[in-house]
Each structure stands twice: as structure tokens, then as C-alpha cells.
Amino acid sequence: KYFILNIFLIFCFLTTTAFSQQITEISAEKKAVIAEIINITKAEVQTKEIMQAMFNQMDDIYPSIIDSLVKQRDDLSEAEKLQYKKDLIERNADFNKRFNQKFIELINFQDYMNEVFYPLYDKFFTTEELKDLLAFYKTPTGQKFNAAAPQLSAESIRLAQIYLLPKLDGLMKEMMDELSRSTGTNKNPPAPRKEQK
Secondary structure, X not given: OHHHHHHHHHHHHHHHHHHHHHOOOOOHHHHHHHHHHHHHOOHHHHHHHHHHHHHHHHHHHHHHHHHHHHHOOOOOOHHHHHHHHHHHHHXXXXXXXXXXXXXXXXXXXXXXXXXXXXXXHHHHOOHHHHHHHHHHHOOHHHHXXXXXXXXXXXXXXXXXXXXXXXXXXXXXXXXXXXXXXXXXOOOOOOOOOOOOO
């Protein structure tokens, strides 16, 4: 389930790249205004911070997801459940850390700005509207809004998790039960093998 959530959030973040397939010629004036908005909002830094906040939130909830998963293992004793949970968390902690770091390193943020931000601003705003937006970002309120953007994103992810995860847990259990009934198989995956020393 963590994997599904991880991919879902990354997908949500990267879905905007679809707009890069619809790049049209942007006028020099409009491009200059967009460049100034990207600069004043520190869009590259903001994007990195939002991505990191997203990864941090997922890391924070991972133990609770594992705990929910392990509790469903009717074939394990309480001691085995504790050990299983510990093994899963330890096994995935390093992987998650390396994955998050490599994912961020994989992105050329200058290209990202060019292929995502410029087409998005061009698609949804006229040059005059962009000038209004730029004027807003130059105000104290606009600067405060921009500074708070990563925290707003992180908090929205946290609140979304609080709301969605219980529903996801229930849906996963329901679907696994249906699959178990329809195939006549045990819903629980086999316990992990002990590694040979």
C-alpha cells in the first residue's frame, strides 16, 4: 500500500508534465514575465522543497501503514508480528531514502521549469494576467504566500493522508477478501524467509 501511495503522489506531482507535450510558441514578452515569476517565486527551490516534503510525509506514515498490514497477518503470532514489522521497516528505510534522493537527483530542474512551468503559465494565463500575478508576488502578502507554499503543500499531503489512509486500508482489505473468496486462496502473503547466514 505504501508503494501504491508513493507512486500515486509522485504521479500527481509529475502529471503536469503532460502539458509539455502541448508546447506552443510563447511570445518574448510573455516569456519574460513568466521568467520573472519563476525567479521571484524561487520556483526551482520551491519545487525541490515540495518534493522533499512529500517524501518526508510518506516516510512519516510508513510505520503506521506497515503496522496495519502486519495486524492483518492472522498466520503470525504476536512475537512474529513484531519481528515482521521490524524487518519490513528496516528493510525499506534505506531503500526509501536512496530512492527519494536519486529521484530528486534524476530531475534537471532547469529543464523542468522550461518544459512544465512555461507551458502551464502560457496555457492558463494571458500576458496581462501574468503581470497581475507578478505584481501580487511582489506584495508582502504575495511574498508570504510564496514562502508558505511548501508548508501548505506538506500540510495538505498530511491532512489528505489522515483522511484517505483509513479509507484505503478498508478498501484494500475489502478487495483482498473478495479476491480470497473468488480464488479460494489465502489472503495473507507468506511470511518472509529467514536469511541464511
